[in-house]
Amino acid sequence: MAYIHERDDWPRFRWRYDALATRLAAVRHRQGRLLGRMDNLGFALRAEASLDSLTEEVVESSDIEGEVLSRAQVRSSIARRLSLDIGALAPADRHVDGVVEMMLDATRHHDARLTADRLFGWHAALFPTGRSGLRRIRVGGWRTDETGPMQVVSGPPERERVHYEAPAAARVAAEMGAFLDWFDGGAAIDPVLKAGVAHLWFVTVHPFDDGNGRIARAIADMALARSERSAQRFYSMSAQIRLERRAYYDMLEATQKGDLDITPWLTWFLDCLDRAFDHAETILASVFRKARFREVHAGASLNSRQRLMLDRLLDGFEGKLTTSKWARIARCSQDTALRDIDDLIRRGLLVRDPAGGRSTRYSLVDR
Numbered sequence: 001m002a003y004i005h006e007r008d009d010w011p012r013f014r015w016r017y018d019a020l021a022t023r024l025a026a027v028r029h030r031q032g033r034l035l036g037r038m039d040n041l042g043f044a045l046r047a048e049a050s051l052d053s054l055t056e057e058v059v060e061s062s063d064i065e066g067e068v069l070s071r072a073q074v075r076s077s078i079a080r081r082l083s084l085d086i087g088a089l090a091p092a093d094r095h096v097d098g099v100v101e102m103m104l105d106a107t108r109h110h111d112a113r114l115t116a117d118r119l120f121g122w123h124a125a126l127f128p129t130g131r132s133g134l135r136r137i138r139v140g141g142w143r144t145d146e147t148g149p150m151q152v153v154s155g156p157p158e159r160e161r162v163h164y165e166a167p168a169a170a171r172v173a174a175e176m177g178a179f180l181d182w183f184d185g186g187a188a189i190d191p192v193l194k195a196g197v198a199h200l201w202f203v204t205v206h207p208f209d210d211g212n213g214r215i216a217r218a219i220a221d222m223a224l225a226r227s228e229r230s231a232q233r234f235y236s237m238s239a240q241i242r243l244e245r246r247a248y249y250d251m252l253e254a255t256q257k258g259d260l261d262i263t264p265w266l267t268w269f270l271d272c273l274d275r276a277f278d279h280a281e282t283i284l285a286s287v288f289r290k291a292r293f294r295e296v297h298a299g300a301s302l303n304s305r306q307r308l309m310l311d312r313l314l315d316g317f318e319g320k321l322t323t324s325k326w327a328r329i330a331r332c333s334q335d336t337a338l339r340d341i342d343d344l345i346r347r348g349l350l351v352r353d354p355a356g357g358r359s360t361r362y363s364l365v366d367r
Helices: 017-039 043-064 071-082 094-108 116-126 169-183 191-205 212-228 237-243 245-256 263-296 304-314 323-330 334-347
Strands: 151-154 161-165 350-352 362-364
Touching: 017 043, 017 191, 017 212, 017 263, 043 071, 043 094, 043 212, 043 237, 043 263, 071 094, 094 116, 094 212, 116 169, 116 212, 161 245, 169 191, 191 212, 191 245, 191 263, 212 237, 237 245, 237 263, 245 263, 263 304, 304 323, 304 334, 304 362, 323 334, 334 350
Parallel strands: none
Antiparallel strands: 151 161, 350 362
C-alpha cells in the first residue's frame, strides 16, 4: 500500500477548483453573514457567543480523540484568560488549562507566524506531565521511531488494522519545515481552502508522538481566524467533526491512501464547515436565551449560591440538577440546597421535573 507521502509528487497537493467553487462561495457567504450578525450585537453578547463557541471547540476536539473534558472547567479556564465575568469560576486541571492555552494562542494570535517552537509549546501544553495516559511520550519535540513506525491502528492487538503509517521520523523535521514555510507564505490560496489543506497536511506528517489531531484542528482554526481577520470564534468546526467522526476518519484514510488530488477531502471539509455554521445558530439562540433570562430576573434578590447555580444551568449544565449536585457544587449542606431550590421554585425560576428515579430533578423555567 502506497501512502500519499510516498508519492514522487508529494507534497504538491492539487484540486479541481471548478468542483469546489460553488461550495467555497456558499461557505464564504455564510461566514460573512454570521460575522455581520455578530458585529451588530453588543460587546457582552458577542463575548458570550465567542466564549460558548471556544468552549465547544476545546471540549469537542478532545472528545474526538476519546478524551472527555469537564465543560465547566473549560469554560472557566477560557473566561479567566479572556478576563470575562461569568460569576464563580470552577478550578481547572492542568491539562484542561493546557488545551485552552493552545486554542487561544492559535486564535487570538492568528496573525503571528506558526513556527516549530510555537508548535512545541502547544504540544507541551497538551501534555504537561510528559505522559499520554500512562505512557511516557516525547513532549515539545518531533517524534522518533524508538518504539517503531508511527501508525494509526484500530482493533484488539491480535487483530489490529493499520489505517495509516506516517513518514519515518527521520523525515519529520524537513517535512515540517516545508509545511511551515507554506503555511505562512507560498502561493496565494483562499484562507478557507488553506485551513482544509493545512489540516490534512499536518495530520499526514503526524509529527508528534500524540496530540496530532487536536493540533491539526487548532491549525485549521488558526487559518479560519485569518480568513475572518478576527480572534473571536462564533462556530465550532470540531463540534461538527465529532458528530461526523466516522466520515472524518474514513475521508482521512481514503485521502492518505490516494494521490495528490485532494478534491474529495476539500469537498468534505467545506461541507462540514457549512454544517458547522448551522450549529452556530444554536449557540446564538442559547446566548439570546441566557440574556433574556438574566434581563427578566435582573431585579431578583439572590444569594451567591443561587447565582452560581443559575449561571451553571444557563451555560448548559451537565446532566440533571438534583439537591445533591447543588450541595456539592455550591459547597453547602443538602438542607441548604433544598431551601435554595424551593425559594427559586416559589419565585418561578426553577420547576420540578416530572417524577422519575429516586431523586427529584429540577430545570430552569424559560419565559
